[in-house]
Amino acid sequence: MGKGLASYTDEEFVAAIRRDDDRALAQLYRLHFPMISHYVLQNSGTEDEAKDVYQEGVMVFYEKVRDGSLELSCQIKTYLYAVCRRLWLKRLTEKTRFGGHLDDYEPYLETGAEADLELAEERDRQLGTMSQALDLIGEPCRSLLEGFYLLDKSMQQLTAEFGYTNADNAKNQKYKCLVRLKKLFFNQYQELN
Amino acid sequence: MKTEADYYALFEAYRAGKLAEEERTALEHRLAADPELARRLREFEDLTGTLTAYGRRLALRRRLQTIHAAMEADQAAHLPLAKVAEEDERREQFATGRAPRPLLRISRTEQKLRAFWQGHRATMMVAAAVAVLAVFATLLGMEMYRTAQKPSLYGYTVLRREVERIKRTQRTMNRTLNQIDVTQPGERINPGKFSGTGFALTADGYLVTSYHVIQGADSLLIENRARQRFRAEPVFTDVAHDLAILQIKDKDFIGFGRLPYAFKRGESDLGEKVYTLGYPREDLVFNDGSLSAHSGFEGDTGFYQVSIPVNPGNSGGPLLDDRGNLIGVVSGRQMDVQSAAFATKSSYLMRLVDSLSAAGSGRPYNLPRGNQLSGTSRPQQIRKLQDYVFVVKVYE
Numbered sequence: 001m002g003k004g005l006a007s008y009t010d011e012e013f014v015a016a017i018r019r020d021d022d023r024a025l026a027q028l029y030r031l032h033f034p035m036i037s038h039y040v041l042q043n044s045g046t047e048d049e050a051k052d053v054y055q056e057g058v059m060v061f062y063e064k065v066r067d068g069s070l071e072l073s074c075q076i077k078t079y080l081y082a083v084c085r086r087l088w089l090k091r092l093t094e095k096t097r098f099g100g101h102l103d104d105y106e107p108y109l110e111t112g113a114e115a116d117l118e119l120a121e122e123r124d125r126q127l128g129t130m131s132q133a134l135d136l137i138g139e140p141c142r143s144l145l146e147g148f149y150l151l152d153k154s155m156q157q158l159t160a161e162f163g164y165t166n167a168d169n170a171k172n173q174k175y176k177c178l179v180r181l182k183k184l185f186f187n188q189y190q191e192l193n
Numbered sequence: 194m195k196t197e198a199d200y201y202a203l204f205e206a207y208r209a210g211k212l213a214e215e216e217r218t219a220l221e222h223r224l225a226a227d228p229e230l231a232r233r234l235r236e237f238e239d240l241t242g243t244l245t246a247y248g249r250r251l252a253l254r255r256r257l258q259t260i261h262a263a264m265e266a267d268q269a270a271h272l273p274l275a276k277v278a279e280e281d282e283r284r285e286q287f288a289t290g291r292a293p294r295p296l297l298r299i300s301r302t303e304q305k306l307r308a309f310w311q312g313h314r315a316t317m318m319v320a321a322a323v324a325v326l327a328v329f330a331t332l333l334g335m336e337m338y339r340t341a342q343k344p345s346l347y348g349y350t351v352l353r354r355e356v357e358r359i360k361r362t363q364r365t366m367n368r369t370l371n372q373i374d375v376t377q378p379g380e381r382i383n384p385g386k387f388s389g390t391g392f393a394l395t396a397d398g399y400l401v402t403s404y405h406v407i408q409g410a411d412s413l414l415i416e417n418r419a420r421q422r423f424r425a426e427p428v429f430t431d432v433a434h435d436l437a438i439l440q441i442k443d444k445d446f447i448g449f450g451r452l453p454y455a456f457k458r459g460e461s462d463l464g465e466k467v468y469t470l471g472y473p474r475e476d477l478v479f480n481d482g483s484l485s486a487h488s489g490f491e492g493d494t495g496f497y498q499v500s501i502p503v504n505p506g507n508s509g510g511p512l513l514d515d516r517g518n519l520i521g522v523v524s525g526r527q528m529d530v531q532s533a534a535f536a537t538k539s540s541y542l543m544r545l546v547d548s549l550s551a552a553g554s555g556r557p558y559n560l561p562r563g564n565q566l567s568g569t570s571r572p573q574q575i576r577k578l579q580d581y582v583f584v585v586k587v588y589e
Binding site: 022025026029030033044051055058059062063123126127130131134145146149150151152171172175176178179181182185186 | 197198199201202205236237240241243244245246247248250251252253254256257258260261263264311
């Protein structure tokens with residue numbers, strides 16, 4: 001790229017992302033965005049849709065790497081392409097009446113994108129349910145749980161923020177909230193399945 | 194009795210490894226013994242696991258958004274610098290991670306049109322295909338309908354002439370040469386499908402008729418004035434000049450006797466008085482007129498135009514001049530022209546016979562030499578002629 005950024009090989013990328021190296025992720029993101037953006041624009045998409053699809057694809061890749069469950073049998077580029085292609089195909093099918101029409105080639109390599117995407121979809125559903133449950137639970141439970149689990153705040157911080165007399169009170173409140181969340185979450189999840 | 198919240202406190206401590214040794218073993222024992230408790234633990238782990246995963250997902254999304262924003266900011270900073278040359282700009286766009294956007298300078302209307310085209314392309318293709326098919330189907334259908342209607346043109350000619358508008362649009366249709374062969378309503382056993390006229394070519398059983406009379410024939414019957422019938426077979430046909438030579442293949446046939454007329458090899462002159470004999474009905478019919486042109490339908494030089502009223506059934510009849518020379522074979526007429534009939538020139542018939550003789554297949558053609566008709570009056574000529582003119586009946 002010639003912009004003073006270190007360039008990585010595929011293996012280095014995977015290793016760096018496993019270490020949660022922010023710069024490697026940014027680098028990877030920039031490296032492959034043009035390809036996907038071009039692809040989506042070519043296949044009747046917009047810039048914004050390209051961005052969404054690409055970010056979803058990168059997320060799938062990133063989460064697989066962090067899980068340690070990634071078995072890369074091809075280049076990262078090919079993998080991302082396959083994943084994003086699938087995602088875009090799905091969106092197109094939802095968007096147009098005639099089903100997705102893509103003028104491109106399907107990668108004939110076994111990228112494992114298909115299976116990964118199914119897992120990711122399942123996960124998306126789960127997380128979607130969670131976000132719904134959080135929407136339903138109401139204050140102050142929502143802020144409390146978000147503070148603790150999503151924003152990684154300590155109990156002391158939260159105690160101060162919410163004006164509890166001591167950390168134990170806050171903790172008890174948190175457990176009660178968890179129980180409520182559990183009911184909402186599993187109810188919703190069962191409804192969906 | 195512990196509440197569920199209390200259990201959750203316990204589980205959290207257990208997972209965080211903050212339980213004292215004996216508390217931990219006690220809990221593990223209970224978990225092994227109590228499936229209800231184990232289920233609770235699983236649920237707790239599911240819940241907190243999903244929560245943290247959700248948190249991480251949100252964080253990751255924020256990170257990617259930041260990266261994307263940074264990337265776009267970078268681009269914005271780099272683009273003006275790179276505008277020095279068109280080529281540079283394009284390269285820079287690629288390098289900074291943005292695909293070149295051809296859509297950038299498109300007007301709003303065009304954008305809408307493009308979106309419409311993208312959305313309805315398939316429909317429009319189908320519609321176009323259907324339209325093309327419909328056009329061709331209609332054309333084909335019209336053509337077939339017209340072909341099917343052709344026989345009824347005979348009766349409609351006069352009517353058409355009166356209606357000027359229809360006449361103009363259908364002129365081409367009307368100008369078609371209507372060939373003279375038609376179904377003869379039968380009064381006897383199997384009268385045949387079509388009939389025409391034929392006449393003797395040689396004394397030993399060759400006959401001439403029009404090609405279109407015997408077109409598509411399975412078998413042919415020759416019938417003379419005395420209702421005698423002979424089976425005949427086509428020997429040679431000439432589609433271009435509408436000629437057919439038949440040979441009588443009947444055992445009972447003994448020959449025509451000497452032919453009274455001769456065949457003219459040259460061309461006849463305009464204005465020559467001509468006449469024909471034929472079987473447009475069950476009886477022999479005489480018609481006369483004069484030779485009006487040296488070319489036939491649409492300038493075909495193989496034919497004469499003659500002003501003789503001819504009718505369906507006259508096809509294949511002999512055309513003779515005043516001195517009893519055979520000068521043509523009646524072939525057809527034009528519907529939208531007053532009494533314009535056409536006859537194949539005898540010179541073409543002679544040429545055909547000569548070439549067949551030269552080829553030397555079958556029996557030789559002994560054409561009649563002398564003419565016994567010249568100098569006699571027309572009724573006398575016809576009396577001699579009538580035995581050599583036949584009905585040709587065609588069975589399909």
